[in-house]
Amino acid sequence: MQDQINKYIDEVKGFATETADELEAFRIKFLGKKGILRGLYSDLKEVSADQKRDLGQAINALRQAADEKLQEIKDSMESQSTVQGQFGDLSRPGNPLHVGSRHPISIVKNRIIEIFSRIGFNVSEGPEIEDDWHNFTALNLPEYHPARDMQDTFFIQTDPDILLRTHTSSVQVRYMENNQPPIRTISPGRVYRNEAISARSHCFFHQVEGLYIDKDVSFADLKQTLQYFTTELFGKSKIRLRPSYFPFTEPSAEVDVYWGLETETDYRMTKGTGWLEIMGCGMVDPNVLENCGIDSKEYSGFAFGMGIDRIALLLHQISDIRMLSENDIRFLQQFKGSL
Ligand code: PHE
Numbered sequence: 001m002q003d004q005i006n007k008y009i010d011e012v013k014g015f016a017t018e019t020a021d022e023l024e025a026f027r028i029k030f031l032g033k034k035g036i037l038r039g040l041y042s043d044l045k046e047v048s049a050d051q052k053r054d055l056g057q058a059i060n061a062l063r064q065a066a067d068e069k070l071q072e073i074k075d076s077m078e079s080q081s082t083v084q085g086q087f088g089d090l091s092r093p094g095n096p097l098h099v100g101s102r103h104p105i106s107i108v109k110n111r112i113i114e115i116f117s118r119i120g121f122n123v124s125e126g127p128e129i130e131d132d133w134h135n136f137t138a139l140n141l142p143e144y145h146p147a148r149d150m151q152d153t154f155f156i157q158t159d160p161d162i163l164l165r166t167h168t169s170s171v172q173v174r175y176m177e178n179n180q181p182p183i184r185t186i187s188p189g190r191v192y193r194n195e196a197i198s199a200r201s202h203c204f205f206h207q208v209e210g211l212y213i214d215k216d217v218s219f220a221d222l223k224q225t226l227q228y229f230t231t232e233l234f235g236k237s238k239i240r241l242r243p244s245y246f247p248f249t250e251p252s253a254e255v256d257v258y259w260g261l262e263t264e265t266d267y268r269m270t271k272g273t274g275w276l277e278i279m280g281c282g283m284v285d286p287n288v289l290e291n292c293g294i295d296s297k298e299y300s301g302f303a304f305g306m307g308i309d310r311i312a313l314l315l316h317q318i319s320d321i322r323m324l325s326e327n328d329i330r331f332l333q334q335f336k337g338s339l
Contacts, residue, residue: 001043001047001051001055002055002058002181003055005040005055005059005061005062006058006141006261008030008036008062009061009062009065010067011150012030012062012066012069013065013069015069015073016073017073018077018233023053023070023073023074023077024048026069026070027070030062030066031063031066031067031070032173033174036042036062036063037059037062037063037066037197041059043231044056045060045254046081046193049173060074061097061183076224079328082141082191084276088153092263099336099337100336101332101333101334101335101336101337101338102338102339103324103332103335104306104312104318104324104335105167105206105308105309105312105324105333106272107208107312107338107339108308108311108312108315109188109208109308110339111233112181112188112208112210112229112308112313113186113188113229113234115119115228115232115233116229117227118132118208119184119225120184121184121210121212121278122184122185122316123176123186123187123188124171124185124186124187125171125187125188125189126165126168126170126171126174126175126187126189127165128164128165128167128189128190128191129156129162129163130162130163131161131162131163131166132160132161132162132163133173134165134174134202135153135163135165135166135167135169135170136168136171137256137291138173138288138291138313139170139173139247139248139291140171140247140287140288140289140291141247141248145247147245147247147258148244150288152166152192152193152194152195153166153193153194154193154194154203164192165189165191165192165208166191166192166193166208167191167207167305168188168189168191168208168209168305169209169248169303169305171187171189171209172187172209172211172248172284172288172292172303173288173291173292174212175187175211176288176289176292176293177292177293180213181213181214181215181294181301182212182213182297183212183213183214183301184209184211184212184214185210186208186212187208187209187210187211188207188208188308189207189209190204190205190211191204191205191206192204193205193209197322198217199319199320199321200321201321201323202309202321202322202323202324203310205307205308205321206214206307206308206309207305207306207307207308208305208306208308209303209304209305210225210251210281210303211284211301211302211303211304212225212288212301212302212303213294213299213300213301214299214300214301215298215299215300216266216300217283217299217301217302217306217323218300218301219251219283221302222268222281222282222283222302222304223239223241224302226239226255226279226281226304227239227264230278233311234257234315235261236258236260238257238258238299239255239256239257239258240255240256240258240275241253241254241255241256241281242254242256244280244282245253246280247281247285248282248284248285248303249281249283249285249302249303250282250285251278251282251283252280252281252282253280253281253282254277254279254281255277255278255279255280255304256275256276256277256278257273257275257278258274258275259275259276260274261274269314271277271284273281276314278306278310278311279304279305279306279307280304280305280306281301281303281304281305282302282303282304283301283302284300284301286300286301289301309321309324311323316335
């Protein structure tokens with residue numbers, strides 16, 4: 001019997017497992033209700049009195065060994081499972097980090113901001129829900145002015161005084177009301193017009209407004225600024241200014257950049273002329289300066305406004321303006337890597 005017990009002790013000490021099932025089988029085998037130890041204890045009743053002491057000690061040693069082994073393996077399993085619980089399987093490959101992409105509108109907007117910031121323009125913003133004063137009246141467009149029809153306005157409910165701004169020129173007014181010259185600011189933002197949605201136009205789009213007010217600002221300053229801008233943004237320095245009309249600038253002009261006629265796309269985009277219209281501009285009308293609290297005898301300045309969406313279409317060869325607001329992930333992912 002002693003030999004048998006010694007063999008059991010060896011078996012217990014040599015036991016190793018990593019699975020809970022095997023450990024449970026081990027426990028049942030030695031420590032269970034019908035296990036080896038129970039058997040040994042009941043055998044012990046039958047042995048003669050002089051052997052009882054030694055055998056009893058041996059069985060106790062076996063039980064202790066089995067208890068200790070069980071506890072030891074349990075402990076090591078638990079500590080492993082907390083590591084796994086915290087970190088999962090440490091040998092698995094990591095989760096891929098998805099690289100996001102900027103929206104093409106933001107890419108173009110950021111480039112425009114960067115170009116103007118180099119010549120001292122800051123960035124200003126205003127609300128998209130505007131009042132009549134900032135969107136129209138202060139800009140020399142009093143009630144019943146026919147030029148209001150040029151911009152099909154969305155009004156907020158029935159209040160004719162509250163509307164969705166039709167251009168970022170409203171931010172000019174707000175900026176001049178709150179700042180004295182010298183002023184050099186550009187104002188990017190979303191604008192709204194009640195127009196039919198098509199591949200070429202949308203009922204909301206984005207503009208960047210520019211405003212420069214100081215002493216002795218002339219039309220030559222405006223031209224030079226525009227030429228610097230088109231050279232930086234498009235790599236094209238040939239521009240032309242066509243006389244135009246805006247109520248808030250006098251004189252006013254439309255700016256075309258010479259795009260060229262090298263490819264078929266150039267022909268299509270410029271309708272065969274090589275010229276592309278990119279913005280409106282002019283010298284700020286003295287009435288507007290006065291409306292905004294700036295002395296028009298002391299100060300003069302220029303303003304310009306351009307649409308970002310069309311420029312984004314142009315620079316990224318996108319054929320439909322609606323793609324800019326559909327948020328189709330397959331479209332947006334193509335702009336990865338651009339700032
Ligand atoms: N606000 C004009 C538009 O939306 C653009 C413009 C801005 C023209 C500033 C002249 C000066 O068409």
